Each structure stands twice: as C-alpha cells, then as structure tokens.
Amino acid sequence: MVLLGVTELGVNLPSLVAYLINFILLLGILGVFAYKPLMRMLDERTERIRESLEAADLARQEAANAQEAIQEQITEARREGQRIMDQTREAAERFRTEEMEKARQEAEAFVERARSDIQRERDTALQEVRASFGDLAITAAERVIRSSLDRTAHESLIAQVLEEGESLRRG
Numbered sequence: 001m002v003l004l005g006v007t008e009l010g011v012n013l014p015s016l017v018a019y020l021i022n023f024i025l026l027l028g029i030l031g032v033f034a035y036k037p038l039m040r041m042l043d044e045r046t047e048r049i050r051e052s053l054e055a056a057d058l059a060r061q062e063a064a065n066a067q068e069a070i071q072e073q074i075t076e077a078r079r080e081g082q083r084i085m086d087q088t089r090e091a092a093e094r095f096r097t098e099e100m101e102k103a104r105q106e107a108e109a110f111v112e113r114a115r116s117d118i119q120r121e122r123d124t125a126l127q128e129v130r131a132s133f134g135d136l137a138i139t140a141a142e143r144v145i146r147s148s149l150d151r152t153a154h155e156s157l158i159a160q161v162l163e164e165g166e167s168l169r170r171g
Contacts, residue, residue: 134158 134155 130159130162133162
C-alpha cells in the first residue's frame with residue numbers, strides 16, 4: 001500500500017532508487033576526492049594561521065624586549081653623557097684654578113722682581129748721592145779752608161755721618 005501511495009504522488013520508484021544510488025556514489029566520490037583534501041587543506045591553513053599568530057606574538061614580545069633594551073641603553077648613554085659632562089666641568093674648573101694660580105704666582109714674581117729692581121735702583125741712587133754729596137762736601141770744605149784736606153779720611157767721615165743720618169731717619 002505504501003508503494004501505491006508513492007506512485008500516486010508521481011514518484012517513480014526505480015528512478016528514485018537510481019537517483020539515490022547516484023547521489024550516494026557521488027557523495028562517496030566527493031567525500032574521498034574533494035571533502036578530505038579540502039578538509040586537509042583547511043586544517044593546514046588553520047595550522048599556518050595559528051603558527052603565524054604565534055610568530056606574531058613572539059615578534060611582539062621580542063619587540064617589547066628590544067624596546068626595553070633600547071630604553072635601557074638610552075638611559076645608560078644619558079648617564080654616561082652626564083658623567084662625561086661632569087668630568088669636563090671638573091677638568092675645566094681645575095684648569096681655570098691652575099691658570100689663576102699660575103697667573104697669581106707670575107704676578108707675585110713680577111711684583112717681587114719689581115721691588116728688588118726698585119730697591120737696587122734706590123741703593124744705586126743712594127750710593128751715587130752719597131758719592132756726589134761726599135765730593136761736594138770735600139770740595140766745599142777745601143774751598144772754605146783753602147787747603148787740601150786728606151780726601152780718604154774725609155770720605156770715611158762723610159760715610160759715617162751719612163749712615164748716622166740714615167739710621168736717624170729709619171728710627
């Protein structure tokens with residue numbers, strides 16, 4: 001009865017069976033030749049995408065590590081630069097101090113040389129004045145007395161008077 005109901009609906013049973021067999025064969029052939037290779041290709045692609053994501057994560061982590069290393073190197077370079085700047089400042093200050101000390105010593109030496117030159121000139125001038133004064137005094141005394149005096153005795157007497165006069169001025 002069931003068979004009669006299927007034919008009444010316009011379904012041809014032998015054709016339906018042939019179509020079912022063809023469909024199952026086609027499904028089997030497609031499963032073997034198309035579905036499995038397609039699934040294998042999709043699995044491989046999924047695996048490649050997963051590996052690419054892992055590689056990207058690894059690269060991101062390495063980039064972060066490299067960034068930290070670079071930042072550390074920059075910080076170290078800044079510290080080194082600051083240390084060099086401090087050393088340069090210290091060296092410049094030391095050089096300036098040394099040069100100031102040299103200039104001060106040279107100025108003191110110049111002043112001392114000038115003082116000794118002045119003292120020497122003063123002593124020379126005093127000797128000349130003493131000698132001239134002695135000669136003048138002797139000449140004046142000779143003219144007053146109109147006679148020749150003992151020149152060496154008078155020169156020693158004049159030197160003694162000049163020394164006494166100089167000691168009175170100092171005291």
